[in-house]
Amino acid sequence: MAVRKYDLSRVYRLLEPGPVVLLTTASKGRPNVMTMSWHMMVEFEPPLLACVVSEANFSFGALRSTGEAVIAIPARRLADKVVKVGNCSGSDTEKFKRFGLTPLAARQVQPPLIKECFCNLECRVKDTSLVKRYNLFILEVLNAWIDPAQKNPKTLHHRGYGSFVVDGPIIKLKSRMR
């Protein structure tokens, strides 16, 4: 993959539509990945986002202790792997190997990028004040990468229990809203 740097001011355009994402972490040199849909934008630039990672997820410990993560956005062709990643735990599974996902070194954080995803966002935890109450983390996006070879990727949107809406047509309306 020839990753291309993506402008931080445009990151919101990728996350705001609500795609299912993969969250990678690394603890003591061991990478892990989980599936996540509870995230939102919080600020345009520098891009801040919020996400909920349950204590029940093995990734919680790594995110909490290292303060680093990568958010990778999968397109439709990865739907099967996205579900499988979500249905097992890093506590007893080497998910990258098991599901044929390729870790790539990030620039500023330890957790790996995922080669097969069309977008990867290197993130650092910025605020943990709502972690105790809601498992809610505020992350800052440090670097954003896209795979220019994946043209017009269709993202997935989770509707519960393995049901996903795939992106359909794009419509354009006259708007001043950023």
Added chain:
Amino acid sequence: MAVRKYDLSRVYRLLEPGPVVLLTTASKGRPNVMTMSWHMMVEFEPPLLACVVSEANFSFGALRSTGEAVIAIPARRLADKVVKVGNCSGSDTEKFKRFGLTPLAARQVQPPLIKECFCNLECRVKDTSLVKRYNLFILEVLNAWIDPAQKNPKTLHHRGYGSFVVDGPIIKLKSRMR
């Protein structure tokens, strides 16, 4: 509209896919509505969600002072109104009248439901501890209503500057993830 009560335990299935929503508020008896995409689920049941409402939005003051809102989810046929609602301010516009949206009384909160939307969620602000830093509100959903006449509504997902992805096909995969 014959609104039908929707089970609170299933509210996440409506918000988790990341649709553009309308947020209604009421201040001193005057209803207002804004367009919003920065929201996410925080807890299944009782359903909690987080959203960012900028201080720059006229709705911020009403949400902050009354602690009440309704989140209404529009389907594709409302796309034009959704954009228009987002391109003007309640400070000088009676948006319900101007855009032909019909307010309906909610059961437990002052802000109105929107008749034309296929889903309406009555919400109360539960936590304001991140409002000062990020304009981030935690809301609890008290009641959820759907319009049974709108079958398989296609939602909108904002990609910036009037570009929206409309829901495409639904795929089903074997998953244990709720």
